[in-house]
Amino acid sequence: MKQIGVQFGDKQVLQIEDLAASSGFGKSRIARAAMQIGLAAIRDAATDTRRDEVIAINDLKAVN
Numbered sequence: 001m002k003q004i005g006v007q008f009g010d011k012q013v014l015q016i017e018d019l020a021a022s023s024g025f026g027k028s029r030i031a032r033a034a035m036q037i038g039l040a041a042i043r044d045a046a047t048d049t050r051r052d053e054v055i056a057i058n059d060l061k062a063v064n
Contacts, residue, residue, distance in 0.1 A: 008031070008062075009062050009063050011062070011064075012062060016030050016031055016034070038058070041054060042054055042055060
């Protein structure tokens with residue numbers, strides 16, 4: 001695997017840690033699964049405009 005230098009906000013770190021503690025899966029595994037789910041949602045957006053909206057809205061949610 002390759003590292004890509006992604007930084008997570010405090011909210012995401014806490015959520016990943018909580019899921020890791022309650023599920024028995026490691027934090028990296030949960031982060032990779034969440035990334036796959038998010039990428040699928042972005043890919044499934046029907047138009048370029050919709051895809052851009054999905055990215056922008058979820059990025060705002062991530063930093064707040």
